[in-house]
Amino acid sequence: MPTLTKLYTMEEASQHNTKDDCWVVIDGKVYDVTPYLDEHPGGDDVVLAATGKDATDDFEDAGHSKSAKELMQNFCIGELDTSAPIIPELEIASKKETANYSRNLMDLTKQYWAVPVAIVGISVVAGFICLRKK
Numbered sequence: 001m002p003t004l005t006k007l008y009t010m011e012e013a014s015q016h017n018t019k020d021d022c023w024v025v026i027d028g029k030v031y032d033v034t035p036y037l038d039e040h041p042g043g044d045d046v047v048l049a050a051t052g053k054d055a056t057d058d059f060e061d062a063g064h065s066k067s068a069k070e071l072m073q074n075f076c077i078g079e080l081d082t083s084a085p086i087i088p089e090l091e092i093a094s095k096k097e098t099a100n101y102s103r104n105l106m107d108l109t110k111q112y113w114a115v116p117v118a119i120v121g122i123s124v125v126a127g128f129i130c131l132r133k134k
């Protein structure tokens with residue numbers, strides 16, 4: 001049966017991390033606690049610090065009462081989309097990119113060699129001109 005619950009990724013939820021727009025993720029559910037921040041008995045700073053991550057442990061550690069757990073249901077806006085990876089996928093460098101990387105490194109090496117060679121060349125020419133003047 002299709003669910004009507006709105007799904008949010010952790011990335012999306014973590015963007016709501018200010019006093020004017022504050023979402024927390026607790027036990028797989030997403031809560032928009034913006035209107036409750038000023039009233040929260042534990043202060044707004046602890047809730048703000050719990051944004052952008054799974055705040056279940058923080059919430060449980062604070063020892064919230066049954067009535068607090070009932071109250072929080074008023075702020076539930078959806079559930080966490082667990083199909084989305086929490087850790088961004090690693091980019092695997094292809095062989096083509098590796099070839100480009102080594103070419104870039106060669107170009108950089110050439111540039112860095114060019115500077116001291118140019119300095120030595122200019123010094124030799126300057127020294128030669130000075131000697132000829134004497």
Ligand code: HEM
Pocket residue numbers: 024031033036040041042043046047050055058059062063064065066067068069071072075
């Ligand atoms: C929907 C979210 C939340 C609701 C509705 C809520 C509600 C409440 C309520 C009603 C209390 C008073 C004590 C009680 O009845 O348990 C409380 C205390 C507290 N809350 Fe929350 N809370 C929420 C989220 C959080 C989060 C994410 C944290 C992060 C750590 C947190 C930290 C605390 C702390 C530290 C206290 C203790 C304050 C004290 O006794 O000095 N709360 N909360």
